[in-house]
Amino acid sequence: MSTARGLSAALAAGVALGLAACGAGGAASPDGTGAADERTLTVLAAASLRDVFTDLAAGFEAEHDGVTVTLSFAGSSDLGDQVLAGAPADILASADERTMTRVVEAGDASDPVPFATNTLTVVTPPDNPAGVETFADLARDDVRVVVCAPQVPCGTATDRVAEAAGVTLHRVSEEASVTDVLAKVTSGEADAGLVYVTDATLAGADVAVVDVPETDAALNVYPVAVVAAAREAGPEQVALARAWVDLVTGESGQAALAAAGFGAPDGASP
Numbered sequence: 001m002s003t004a005r006g007l008s009a010a011l012a013a014g015v016a017l018g019l020a021a022c023g024a025g026g027a028a029s030p031d032g033t034g035a036a037d038e039r040t041l042t043v044l045a046a047a048s049l050r051d052v053f054t055d056l057a058a059g060f061e062a063e064h065d066g067v068t069v070t071l072s073f074a075g076s077s078d079l080g081d082q083v084l085a086g087a088p089a090d091i092l093a094s095a096d097e098r099t100m101t102r103v104v105e106a107g108d109a110s111d112p113v114p115f116a117t118n119t120l121t122v123v124t125p126p127d128n129p130a131g132v133e134t135f136a137d138l139a140r141d142d143v144r145v146v147v148c149a150p151q152v153p154c155g156t157a158t159d160r161v162a163e164a165a166g167v168t169l170h171r172v173s174e175e176a177s178v179t180d181v182l183a184k185v186t187s188g189e190a191d192a193g194l195v196y197v198t199d200a201t202l203a204g205a206d207v208a209v210v211d212v213p214e215t216d217a218a219l220n221v222y223p224v225a226v227v228a229a230a231r232e233a234g235p236e237q238v239a240l241a242r243a244w245v246d247l248v249t250g251e252s253g254q255a256a257l258a259a260a261g262f263g264a265p266d267g268a269s270p
Contacts, residue, residue, distance in 0.1 A: 046095035047177040075177040090230040096153035112223035117263035123207040130191035135212040146190040149174040157218035164217035198261040
């Protein structure tokens, strides 16, 4: 079975589990009364979560009559800046704990919960034109390496891996998100890039994966939290936001994340 078909099947199973958990009494409103309520849930999420959160949002809307989930994806540091600047949002799901800590300490989010982990891998165009076989090859002058910018979680992880390996990467570009790095590789503008395992999985045949043990030196923990703006909107909005947190940390959400290549949050600190 292909990766895409396997992920779709797992997501479908996850949504079915969520629907079954709602019982036969019909979809409940955010306040649990059972009455439909027109409401929007705004979720800011790391770019690496785009595909799995998009599918989870469809199931969430099916379970909550009258609710629309609005998703916004970007690099985690940019999302943190948006929340700190007062952008309307109910949920923040970042790809690192550093961004979440910054937002929580400012009083703009509360009680973050780890829900996934991710690691980096090296990808090249399918024909691997530069002949990249090891992490050390990324230091060669003839290898165009694209990475995330240092302020982005995948960039921070890249720096940790490179430092631990004692390798100075031949960087030709630093991107604002991991999806931008992947795009540079798939378009042939780069000979290699460091992306999350999940992004490499979703890219499928569009990239070749170079398994390098050095990337084990950096594990990214993904936390999710209710943003202060949701609390300001009232208890019904908070209940709706917490329902999203319950989804991504619960059985169906965890199954979907695992199918997408994410690791379990076990042992991660909130």
